[in-house]
Amino acid sequence: MQTIFQNLKFNKLNIIVFIGLIAIIGVITMQLVMLKQAFMFERKEIGDKIHFALQDVVNKIYGDNVNDVPSATPIKKVSDDYYVVNVNDVFEAEILEYYLKSEFQKVQLDVDYEYAIYDCASDEMVYGNYIDVEGDEQNEGEKCENCFTKKEGLVYYFAIRFPHLTYNYIQSLQQYWIYTGVLFLVLVIYVYSVFTLLKQKRYTELQKDFINNMTHEFKTPLSSILIASNYAAKQEEIEKHPKLHKYLQIIIEQSNKLNQHIERILNVAKAENNLMTLEKKAFNIVDTLELVKDNAGLKYPDAAIIFSTPKQEYKVVADAFHFYNIAYNIVENAVKYNNTTPQITIAIQETNKGLDLLFSDNGPGIPSQHIEYVFDRFYRVPRENKKEVEGFGIGLFYVKKICEHHGWKINIKNNQPTGVTITISIPKKSIT
Structure with missing residues (x-):
């Protein structure tokens, strides 16, 4: 146990665990002190009763003998x-x-x-x-x-x-023994829970390290594949051979898609470990949201994407790159998880506290038992009668982390009768 606590880092979780352990040990120590005091009191009380009773017996014997x-x-x-x-x-x-x-x-x-x-x-x-x-x-x-x-x-x-x-002493203090036993049971459960939590935390860190190392290791060979494929696709022999050209385009397209997934995982890992450096500067979010609308419309021509804004300029101090990513992620999710003709509305609303960015869709919505978990890492909502959609369940987790790093609030709710609305609230301090 000593080795484990020596290896612990001084973070919020460890502080809470340490304070909780000290508190429980303190309560048990106080209970043991009270138990000892109660035992001494009971011992003295019974001793006094014995002494007084025996003294009265002696007095009566002397009284009988008139002495x-x-x-x-x-x-x-x-x-x-x-x-x-x-x-x-x-x-x-x-x-x-x-x-x-x-x-x-x-x-x-x-x-x-x-x-x-x-x-x-x-x-x-x-x-x-x-x-x-x-x-x-x-x-x-x-x-x-x-x-x-x-x-x-x-x-x-x-x-x-x-x-x-001695047995009578113990029996008379029965309730104290019960309380002490319950406290010791709480301590045992607490220590077991802490060890389980620390073990789980260690496994989680190992999992994150594995994912980070894996994605980094994938980057080098993937970059080599993309360079070689792009070079080969421009060769005259390949351009003259339709099948080979088509196969190379598939390799390039899938490699780019895999590269996007790897980049997304790396960004999530950086955001979760607070290693991400935000390059905040003032920019017009209207232009960025227009770009999101246009790019999503090109990729998904069947989707009807509408953008509405009261004014043509709202300057916000934020990281423009990550702002574009979170907006595009939300729109892309709305399209991918829609089993009808997607209709997405992006709207800017002015509020007393700042700006609200609303992303609404006409999809099937999210079951109430799952909606509070959609921002969790790797969480994917189970869907029936729908083909499996590509992804790792990290898109909305990334969105929430970026909002938290900016000091913004994000929430999600089901619409009536269908669809969901994701709202990003930007406070006035982020608006110029």
């Missing part, structure tokens, strides 16, 4: 569960047992006990009886006649033992 009670205490505590009482006067075993029962009952001491009386004639401890609070006074299985030893220097005395006193 004065000595000033020195006759009760000697050998241990928590063993007492020696110096009566220093004659007494009967039956009377002693009666007084013990009545006095313990007065102080509400519901614990089993047994006693023995010193016999001067035999110079031995004579076992008296085992008293069970539940009423079984002859509980032979609980007797311990050899547990009583002589006390030198005393003549008239008896000894009393409480065999289950």
